[in-house]
Amino acid sequence: MNLPKFLLADNSNHPEDIFVLHTEYPRFLINLKDDEIEWFEDLSNENEQDLANELEGLIEAAGVFYDAEMEGLE
Numbered sequence: 001m002n003l004p005k006f007l008l009a010d011n012s013n014h015p016e017d018i019f020v021l022h023t024e025y026p027r028f029l030i031n032l033k034d035d036e037i038e039w040f041e042d043l044s045n046e047n048e049q050d051l052a053n054e055l056e057g058l059i060e061a062a063g064v065f066y067d068a069e070m071e072g073l074e
Contacts, residue, residue, distance in 0.1 A: 006065040020062040026055070030062050 009019035009029065018032040027040040037059075043051060 006062060008066070008069060018066065020066055022058060022062060026051075026058075028058075030059060032063060032066055035059070 003023045005022065005024055007021045007023060009021050011017065011019065016033060020030050020032060022028050022030070025041060026043055029038045029040070030036070
Protein backbone atom coordinates (compact mmCIF):
# COMPACT_ATOMS: atom_id res chain seq x y z
CA MET A 1 0.00 0.00 0.00
CA ASN A 2 1.25 3.46 -0.86
CA LEU A 3 0.39 5.79 2.04
CA PRO A 4 0.02 9.55 1.66
CA LYS A 5 2.71 11.60 3.38
CA PHE A 6 0.14 13.24 5.72
CA LEU A 7 -3.20 12.07 7.11
CA LEU A 8 -5.82 13.90 9.16
CA ALA A 9 -6.58 12.20 12.46
CA ASP A 10 -9.63 12.64 14.67
CA ASN A 11 -10.56 11.50 18.15
CA SER A 12 -13.95 12.04 19.77
CA ASN A 13 -12.30 12.21 23.22
CA HIS A 14 -10.45 15.35 22.07
CA PRO A 15 -12.98 17.26 19.94
CA GLU A 16 -11.06 20.56 20.08
CA ASP A 17 -7.76 19.06 18.88
CA ILE A 18 -6.55 18.99 15.27
CA PHE A 19 -4.24 16.04 14.57
CA VAL A 20 -2.06 15.47 11.50
CA LEU A 21 -0.11 12.23 11.13
CA HIS A 22 3.16 12.21 9.17
CA THR A 23 3.61 8.68 7.77
CA GLU A 24 7.21 8.86 6.49
CA TYR A 25 10.46 8.94 8.48
CA PRO A 26 10.50 10.52 10.98
CA ARG A 27 6.92 9.50 11.75
CA PHE A 28 5.02 11.74 14.15
CA LEU A 29 1.60 12.96 15.19
CA ILE A 30 1.21 16.71 15.64
CA ASN A 31 -1.64 18.46 17.38
CA LEU A 32 -1.97 21.70 15.43
CA LYS A 33 -3.97 23.23 18.27
CA ASP A 34 -0.85 23.53 20.44
CA ASP A 35 1.98 22.13 18.22
CA GLU A 36 2.52 19.22 20.61
CA ILE A 37 4.30 16.35 18.82
CA GLU A 38 4.35 12.64 19.56
CA TRP A 39 7.29 10.86 17.87
CA PHE A 40 7.07 7.28 16.65
CA GLU A 41 10.83 7.05 15.96
CA ASP A 42 13.96 7.00 18.10
CA LEU A 43 15.77 10.15 16.96
CA SER A 44 18.64 9.99 19.46
CA ASN A 45 21.23 8.95 16.83
CA GLU A 46 20.42 11.78 14.41
CA ASN A 47 22.48 14.93 13.89
CA GLU A 48 20.60 17.52 15.95
CA GLN A 49 21.04 20.45 13.54
CA ASP A 50 20.07 18.45 10.45
CA LEU A 51 17.09 17.01 12.29
CA ALA A 52 15.96 20.43 13.54
CA ASN A 53 16.08 21.84 10.00
CA GLU A 54 14.15 18.90 8.54
CA LEU A 55 11.55 18.91 11.31
CA GLU A 56 10.87 22.62 10.96
CA GLY A 57 9.99 22.04 7.32
CA LEU A 58 7.86 18.97 8.09
CA ILE A 59 5.89 20.77 10.79
CA GLU A 60 5.25 23.68 8.44
CA ALA A 61 4.21 21.21 5.70
CA ALA A 62 1.74 19.58 8.12
CA GLY A 63 0.06 22.95 8.65
CA VAL A 64 -0.05 23.64 4.90
CA PHE A 65 -1.57 20.17 4.35
CA TYR A 66 -4.27 20.84 6.94
CA ASP A 67 -5.12 24.24 5.46
CA ALA A 68 -5.40 22.73 1.96
CA GLU A 69 -7.64 19.93 3.23
CA MET A 70 -9.94 22.42 4.96
CA GLU A 71 -10.14 24.58 1.84
CA GLY A 72 -11.16 21.50 -0.13
CA LEU A 73 -14.06 20.90 2.25
CA GLU A 74 -15.51 24.39 1.85
